[in-house]
Amino acid sequence: MDIQEYISSGKLELFVLGDLNETEQQEVLAMAKKYPEIDQEIAAIEEAMLAIDQASGVTPSNEVKNKVFDSLESENQKYTPPASKGGPLQKEVKLEPGGVPVSNAWKTFAVAASVVALLSLSAAIYYANQYFDVEQRFEIALQRNAVLAEEMQTNQVKMNALDTEMEKFITGNFDKIPMKGEGLPMQEDALVNVFWDKNSKEVLLAVDQLAKLDPDNDYQLWAIGDEGPVGIGLVDPANILGLQTMNLASSAQAFAITIEPKGGSESPTLEKLVVLGEVS
């Protein structure tokens, strides 16, 4: 199972909004237990919902506040805690005033000692919880940090690639050959520029206007020279901003792009010629 896909499916948001059925809820809880990324994402959505509600919330009137506080009062009086620790101990402590028999002094001491023990135990539990909580948050922070570092790394690589392309472009001796779809039956408005350095034989390409393709096909660039058309790489129509580095072209009177089956062909399918540009 792809965790990232699961996270971005929107299911976790529905979970937080209480909009999943019992089975789906169980599934999300099991996934969260298994994958910390999912658990963290849920926490982030919960935080987001609180922030959104807090920001757009409305303060209830003082009348309601008073009414609620009154109700709290009477509700707490009605409430009887489940029988446990506190009760019997307190009764015994009350024996103290008045002449305490010797055997009772021991009892009082024992009670006092156990109260102290109980207090220190609960303090220990409280601080252990506290510690655990901080540790958990620290871990989350570390993980976030790692994600950021990774993103930065990716951006660095992208920037370096852009830099190299740019440098090549500036230092080389490139001719611009515009390839147009005008007069061809496929895409009248298509426009792709080829930059060709005759000496170094390097070819760069920049898409200006080129329609998207279905996933079974690719655009392929051809250098048409003395030996006929030579395929010099596939063109990514979605990459509009960047320069695409193509294979070397030793000779060319013209450049052209055709639509070929996924992965490209040995020789061009001329019926699917999209753009054509002659080297001046």
Add this chain to the structure above:
Amino acid sequence: MEEQALIEGLRARNKQVQEYLYEKYSRALFGVISRIIFDREIAEEVFHDGFMKIIKKIDNYDESKGRLYTWMANICRNSAIDKTRSKEFSKRNKTNTIDAYVYGMESETGTAEAVDGIGVKELMEDLNDEQRFVMECIYFKGYTHTEVAEEYSLPLGTVKSRIRSAIKVLKKKADKI
């Protein structure tokens, strides 16, 4: 106060902790309700009952299933939705629409809320139409995502991903405030 201490205090029926809970979350929780119920009087009544339900049912809250706030918000949201579906309510509030709420309420109720909140309209203004529509159906009207998908013939996946992106946009907006 840490969430764990808060929960323990609520379970022990500690009045101070309960009041702290009110101070900290009443605004957000009342927001959840008044998004769905526009009549202020009814909304406050539902809020009172919802908050008391939280206090009484705190022993049913299960930490392993989500944070306290999420549990509380769902109680309030469900109480509000139940109210809108009750007979008594539909008689009184036939003409309410989302637009009347989002675009009409601020002027009706005066400036009190405008000062302490950004208002729903402003919160929603960064959403695109598709995100806003889905959020209005689910977050305001209390539809389930399957109801929205069926009623408006949208693929389930589309509804889900719109909710996801909408929450992201809203969070960004909320953080700016």
